[in-house]
Amino acid sequence: MIINQWYLACVLDELNHQNPLKKKICGEEIVIFKTKSGEVGALENRCCHRNVNLSLGYVQDENIKCGYHGWEYNCDGKCVLIPSLPDDERIPSSARIKKYTVEVKYKSVWVWIGDEEKTDHTLIPPMHEMDEYPMVYNYHFLNADLQLVAESLFDAYHINHVHRNSIKGMMGALKDERMDFNVHVSENSITGSYFRDNDRSLFEKVYFGFNKKVETHFGFWFPNISKLDIRFKKRHMVIYEHYYQVDENTVSMCQITLWKNILDLFPPFAKWFMLRKSLAIVSEDIEFLENNKKVKEETGKKDLLIKSDEVTFEFLKLWKRKTMPHESLVEREN
Ligand code: FES
Numbered sequence: 001m002i003i004n005q006w007y008l009a010c011v012l013d014e015l016n017h018q019n020p021l022k023k024k025i026c027g028e029e030i031v032i033f034k035t036k037s038g039e040v041g042a043l044e045n046r047c048c049h050r051n052v053n054l055s056l057g058y059v060q061d062e063n064i065k066c067g068y069h070g071w072e073y074n075c076d077g078k079c080v081l082i083p084s085l086p087d088d089e090r091i092p093s094s095a096r097i098k099k100y101t102v103e104v105k106y107k108s109v110w111v112w113i114g115d116e117e118k119t120d121h122t123l124i125p126p127m128h129e130m131d132e133y134p135m136v137y138n139y140h141f142l143n144a145d146l147q148l149v150a151e152s153l154f155d156a157y158h159i160n161h162v163h164r165n166s167i168k169g170m171m172g173a174l175k176d177e178r179m180d181f182n183v184h185v186s187e188n189s190i191t192g193s194y195f196r197d198n199d200r201s202l203f204e205k206v207y208f209g210f211n212k213k214v215e216t217h218f219g220f221w222f223p224n225i226s227k228l229d230i231r232f233k234k235r236h237m238v239i240y241e242h243y244y245q246v247d248e249n250t251v252s253m254c255q256i257t258l259w260k261n262i263l264d265l266f267p268p269f270a271k272w273f274m275l276r277k278s279l280a281i282v283s284e285d286i287e288f289l290e291n292n293k294k295v296k297e298e299t300g301k302k303d304l305l306i307k308s309d310e311v312t313f314e315f316l317k318l319w320k321r322k323t324m325p326h327e328s329l330v331e332r333e334n
């Protein structure tokens with residue numbers, strides 16, 4: 001489990017003023033709720049009275065109320081009300097549960113998993129489109145390898161093949177040839193860009209533009225966000241993937257799709273269309289991600305990377321540097 005990191009626990013519109021949300025991130029059961037005044041709390045999903053999940057309860061003004069006997073906790077995890085407590089007794093000081101540090105940013109709830117004193121607010125990746133563009137999102141639970149999931153969106157060469165019926169058909173064809181990447185590596189991220197040949201149908205050209213090349217950007221922010229960003233003359237489409245280890249065997253993957261100047265005249269249709277596309281894209285990825293883990297486990301074989309896998313190679317270096325900082329780096333075979 002990768003701790004001392006921010007995790008995007010949910011998109012803000014998943015929360016309402018009544019029902020708490022439960023999430024399991026890196027093996028930790030968390031309940032997330034929004035109070036009447038709009039504050040967002042994230043607590044361990046456990047009432048300390050008789051140990052049931054707080055997510056079975058509901059939000060009461062500024063607190064979350066346990067559904068079993070009505071104990072109430074504030075956003076700091078402190079029990080502030082016990083309905084059955086006699087007037088002459090005080091709430092025991094031990095009646096409190098673990099609280100998680102929360103930041104609400106980019107219309108999402110970020111939860112810090114790890115040591116509170118190591119909280120670093122600068123580590124939330126830049127996701128400005130979340131504040132500006134319409135979006136759809138969907139969650140999936142995979143029997144996959146976290147590292148493979150992390151690098152998937154980011155691997156430019158898979159798009160033309162894995163997504164030949166979804167992204168390729170929608171965003172124009174990628175020529176099957178070596179691409180020139182412009183890659184920038186920093187302490188916690190890799191970003192870059194490349195140009196794709198605009199080889200789409202006449203109908204698509206009319207809509208997306210006749211420019212010969214389509215500009216595509218990509219990014220990875222350790223440990224849990226990948227980005228694909230396709231730019232047309234005035235249209236723009238961004239896909240974020242957020243992923244994490246739920247427990248030892250399961251990876252959660254949330255795909256968030258955002259767009260600008262696409263199907264603007266019909267917003268409900270645009271959402272329906274993008275959600276349909278997004279589900280198709282993600283199901284294509286899942287098939288390969290689960291298969292990749294299975295075949296690697298069954299055969300025990302290592303990957304054979306070649307020169308054109310340069311972005312993947314940068315990813316592997318960063319992943320290794322962050323997860324195994326004391327081991328020497330792998331060398332590329334040419
Ligand atoms: S178990 Fe939560 S109030 Fe009793």
Ligand SMILES: [Fe+2]
Pocket residue numbers: 152153158159162163281285
């Ligand atoms: Fe993909």
